[in-house]
Amino acid sequence: MQFFKVKTVEETFALIAEQVPAIKQTETRALDKALHYILAEPVIAEENVPGFDRSTVDGYAVRAKDTYGSSESMPGFLALAGEVHMGEVPTMTVSSGTAVYVPTGGMLPAGSDAVIMIEHCEDVEDLLNTYKQVAPGENVIRKGEDIREGEILLAAGTKLRPQELGALASLGITHVTVFRKITAGYLSSGDEIVPYQTETLQVGQIRDINYLTIAGLASDWNVEVVYGGIVKDDFAEFQQKAFELYQQCDCLILSGGSSVGAKDYTTDVIQSLGDPGVFVHGISIKPGKPTILAVADGKPVIGLPGHPASAMIIFKLFGERILRTLTGEVLGRKPERIFAKITKNIPSSPGRSDYIRVRLFEQDGDWWAEPIIGKSGLITTLVKSDGIVEISSEKEGVSQGEYVPVIPSR
Amino acid sequence: MQFFKVKTVEETFALIAEQVPAIKQTETRALDKALHYILAEPVIAEENVPGFDRSTVDGYAVRAKDTYGSSESMPGFLALAGEVHMGEVPTMTVSSGTAVYVPTGGMLPAGSDAVIMIEHCEDVEDLLNTYKQVAPGENVIRKGEDIREGEILLAAGTKLRPQELGALASLGITHVTVFRKITAGYLSSGDEIVPYQTETLQVGQIRDINYLTIAGLASDWNVEVVYGGIVKDDFAEFQQKAFELYQQCDCLILSGGSSVGAKDYTTDVIQSLGDPGVFVHGISIKPGKPTILAVADGKPVIGLPGHPASAMIIFKLFGERILRTLTGEVLGRKPERIFAKITKNIPSSPGRSDYIRVRLFEQDGDWWAEPIIGKSGLITTLVKSDGIVEISSEKEGVSQGEYVPVIPSR
Known part of the structure; x- marks a missing residue:
């Protein structure tokens, strides 16, 4: 040998x-069957997300400068010029001195550049009292602000977590090329x-x-x-x-x-x-x-x-x-080790890495790692453990209270 | 309303x-189909694991006291009295002054109480030179040391991780009652x-x-x-x-x-x-x-x-x-939050909990959490994030360098 x-x-x-x-080898998978698969090709955005300026609150689309100086004690006044419904393209325009109701997620009418929250206004017979000023862009997500057409949304080698699936779906992508x-x-x-x-x-x-x-x-x-x-x-x-x-x-x-x-x-x-x-x-x-x-x-x-x-x-x-x-995953971004304080001194031979099964508990805003007693061959030590402390080969052990890397076992 | x-x-x-x-509602599942299911009933061990005294190394089963005083400069001597094969019940007995070869996992012969590693001996024409002393129980897992007959191995409400499945299998359990x-x-x-x-x-x-x-x-x-x-x-x-x-x-x-x-x-x-x-x-x-x-x-x-x-x-x-x-899981043991140092000050209103998307990176043996810029409605902020920092309701924000709890996103 x-x-x-x-x-x-x-x-x-x-x-x-x-x-x-x-x-x-790669394959094409529908998004709802692609969780935890690895992208084989980068995904480039072919459209803007959102595709239009959207309100992030229930409120009134306004020209921000019309609200300047508004306060609880000195409200501003705007004329109500209509209401945008969800899923509708507004046909009205917000001109100086007017406001239009927009629900959360609704499309901003032309002319407006901000939304004042419903909580900061009062509708008094179609005259809107504004109790707060808003800055341009406030309570608005601009067209393309989430994803801009042409940008690389996800690189090849990315593992598809739920949020990656969501981002792909928001682009109208229904299938992806992944490693099999x-x-x-x-x-x-x-x-x-x-x-x-x-x-x-x-x-x-x-x-x-x-x-x-x-x-x-x-x-x-x-x-x-x-x-x-x-x-x-x-x-x-x-x-x-x-x-x-x-x-x-x-x-x-x-x-x-x-x-x-x-x-x-x-x-x-x-x-x-x-x-x-x-x-x-x-x-x-x-x-x-x-x-x-x-x-x-x-x-x-x-x-x-x-x-x-x-x-x-x-x-x-x-x-x-x-x-x-x-599997094709590009490793490195996900934290695989957390840090915890060790509850006791553990000696270790330099040149050798030691892996100690531990129970984790939280105290005073810190995680503590408490070694589990038992020989290394015992499967129950793993059953009792929440993770494994790593004492790397260049160390001669760890001291009580020292931060040590822990690989959590889910 | x-x-x-x-x-x-x-x-x-x-x-x-x-x-x-x-x-x-519960159901019975085979172990190889029970990963991540939740135990509906406690599991009580009906046998000892291991079922016999086992060697944890390749070496020689001895009476520990026969090795006392052995060292590199002053080796002890034992007569070789045979060899145990894996999967075999040894028929010989280790009497005073003798040793029997046992492979890793092999069953200890009667009379022996420790195993001396093969690296610490030399077989010179059926006379074993021992260069190290061993204590009683050394390099041995005792019958029942991993799991003792009659003990509650797993409580109801336990999530079955791979190690729980392994522990169940080691008991000869092939099916479990879990919540559906x-x-x-x-x-x-x-x-x-x-x-x-x-x-x-x-x-x-x-x-x-x-x-x-x-x-x-x-x-x-x-x-x-x-x-x-x-x-x-x-x-x-x-x-x-x-x-x-x-x-x-x-x-x-x-x-x-x-x-x-x-x-x-x-x-x-x-x-x-x-x-x-x-x-x-x-x-x-x-x-x-x-x-x-x-x-x-x-x-x-x-x-x-x-x-x-x-x-x-x-x-x-x-x-x-x-x-x-x-699902029936008893929550609480698994760490759901890790701690990281925040890279910048973040104000927060007392009485409100804030959840800030962050990128995590390791530096000088610590995790750092760097807030991701972007409005809360943006799905790409989640794509870019490795976790979420929690600022609980009693806090008025966090200061740069402070340890903050982070919920990692896998």
Whole structure:
């Protein structure tokens, strides 16, 4: 077996950015089926939003300068010259000394440049008393103020959140070109691993719970996980099952077998899938050291440690970056870490990144992170946790009260 | 129309907690179809996890006291007495002065109480040199250490994240009793509102983009939104459509028509649906003041402001609490707000809560929140934003550099 030097977390992040490609295939999707998909092309606005000057309040369209000097004690007076209805193009004009009623969202009549709120006026037999002055543009959204015709509204690689869908819809866009949904094949290995549905365990058997945690996390990143079953510790069978699944999917996830044990075929299986092959074999991290990352003929391969809790943390840390990059998303804008104060000193070896499960609580306007006691292999420590504190490799630990980065678990 | 006093945000939160019920109906779901569902019953562990003492490393099962005093310079010596294979119940016993190889996850043989890592030993012709001492329990997960038979693993009202699914699976649980998925009917009103798919707008028309933003947000809370179409400003039609949709769904969302305009039938329509009716009519908040919240015969009704950006913020703030409560989730554990330093002074009126769209960026180990310029009606301000800063009603604004709570938008 080829010899690999253990990488730091930071080196691993850099290698992922360098090695993992984005999927190339795109598809057209209707907006109401495009949530969480990634734009494959920039979207350029082909019209102004709004398409006309609109009132943002219920009030009266006026010439702003007609209201200058109006106050509670010295009201101004304007002649009422009609009413704009919603969804109607007003035919009247606001001339000097007149006002026209406009509802919220209504179109401003020609001649007006501001709206005075209904609360700041009084209609006394078609003479409008104005108790406040308004500036030009006040309570108005100008044509094109939200989106201007010709501007790049959204860049390629943008993840479509609800607000992006809303902005696209406001332009009359009904379909978008997005990267197609990716699939990740999941394969477990190990003589002791049995399907999680197994009712009664033989002594020595372990249920394959990683499938549920991995598929659950992946679905949050809009990735579908294809279950490939469990292979025994047999190189030929492992290699064949891995190859079949790898061919069906855009990414391969291998669970178990990444410890330096006698039956560790994982590296050889991964190396057999394609070039350039393994780029990370072992990460200086706790928990999760025996992690393998590879790219084989353009498809990422993730070899997870077998411990359920370690596997989940590794998959959240590195799998998320790998899969989101593969979906075509341009990463970086969304905050993935928040800051909280740590409740106690935690020592850490320099050169190694530590990930500590914590409970979060709010006190005096600050978030506090309280480490959860329990060995790293315990899945219940993740159940009890609200997030994971990151102690990066250059630190020798953290001190009580220090701000530390936390990756929240939703 | 009944007269309602505007509520503060804090009063509104309290009223939601008091008024909104949880859905009663439950269903049984397989674990791999239960992600993001809410447990309807507590789960009690019926077995120990792990079911046997397991090694957490590749190494040798020993009696810890046999290693006491071992060091690099003064190694101890143990006789090798066999090897445990994964998935096998060991038949040998570790007696004083002996050691047995155990792989990661393997079962400890009787007599042993610790595992010494393979890296800290050397096998010299069946005589094991030990270069480090181990304490009892070291590198071992005890039977029941993760989950103990009889303990309450998860409480009713828990949202099933990937780690909860993993913990359930590790117990051999394959199905769970959860609250059924809820549906929310969405109905738009307004003469000027046209379907968002409308290609060319008549002047004065506005595309119904709220459906996309609202349905998108709701899907993140595992709520399905049923599109009820658009009704004109006609009381009878509005009432009938609202009633039909209300009967089909577990919750009703009304978009538009909640401004104090001449055509505001929303309150009357809501009041006609059932008792106790409206409990919030107007919130002291910017943006989104004209918000209506009600419960009619056990079903929540949400009257959103028509402005797309306001509607989204209101729905995120109040709709999320209402819908998640309705799904049966016990709220409170997940951090919904993070803290960031604000980049500039922002004034605010005491008695009113302000919600400011911000871009988040990291600098010197802190998150900073930079307000986005733009009127509150602009959907693009939400597209540009990474979150919303909350200035609560008792504050008169925030000062540059002050920590402020931020609701991140994923």
